[in-house]
Ligand code: ATP
Ligand code: MG
């Protein structure tokens with residue numbers, strides 16, 4: 001069966017096509033993404049109205065490109081999955097409207113699914129079915145959560161989350177302080193490669209004895225980096241951008257991996273999946289690999305292209321929802337900007 005996935009929760013218009021095989025494996029056929037990120041760069045963050053308009057313009061051409069790449073026709077589609085939330089209301093609406101139109105015209109079932117679960121499900125395209133249970137460390141532009149995944153189609157439980165900024169948000173804000181472009185993850189990752197991660201001892205948030213074990217906090221770290229840079233500037237010193245980037249990145253990777261490994265051990269879970277845009281970070285995956293190996297835990301990280309927003313992740317999740325024979329979503333559903341992670345598909 002062919003599943004089409006549509007993503008439009010933020011600034012990426014994504015259309016993915018996958019094949020669900022009878023044995024439950026999911027094969028990637030096409031993954032086309034159009035990003036409006038350059039239109040937002042000068043604002044240092046996504047401008048919702050600009051993103052919505054860009055989705056509207058990109059939706060049909062991106063869909064056409066996906067079918068062209070896969071060598072398929074619209075009539076080959078057996079089911080459609082679309083991001084129902086969480087995300088920007090106006091942006092989500094474009095994808096949801098397109099999905100409803102395609103599902104009606106093609107007379108195929110429609111599934112409104114969760115963007116965050118999609119970030120996890122995408123890993124099955126690269127590494128095969130997820131073992132159950134597994135522990136997901138979801139680190140993206142808007143979310144940072146530790147999740148227990150008993151079933152990707154219906155069994156996600158939140159163990160903890162950030163109490164303030166998301167990890168990706170911290171990257172974007174620190175990049176701004178350092179004069180690096182938006183989005184900040186990739187340029188910080190690159191600068192950090194030439195820096196000393198031990199140059200500056202930035203704080204590790206939420207790691208005190210009385211702090212919630214599975215929660216995160218990155219706003220103190222962000223402020224600490226900003227203060228450090230202000231201080232150096234005031235003293236007329238040149239900012240060692242590479243060292244600040246490396247030290248900041250080390251603090252983020254240290255806390256994320258420490259908490260993920262500890263939670264997996266406590267839950268008796270043998271596999272950790274890191275997902276979301278920040279999973280593309282090179283230090284996060286190398287430190288996670290080190291610590292998982294030491295703890296005897298299997299680590300799965302999708303390739304960077306699959307970590308950031310795309311349509312294939314929604315198609316992959318849709319395929320798992322179809323395979324689980326879950327109910328379809330009635331055509332009159334609305335997007336939910338605040339859809340909680342435990343609601344994997346709407347019914
Ligand atoms: P959400 O999934 O929570 O709705 P989002 O979809 O906007 O948010 P993603 O596209 O999953 O977020 O991830 C984008 C974030 O990932 C940005 O904050 C970006 O800076 C960060 N990011 C991308 N590449 C890297 C990298 N190599 N290192 C660190 N962060 C990165
Ligand atoms: Mg994005």
Ligand code: FE
Pocket residue numbers: 115119140141276277308309
């Ligand atoms: Fe995302």
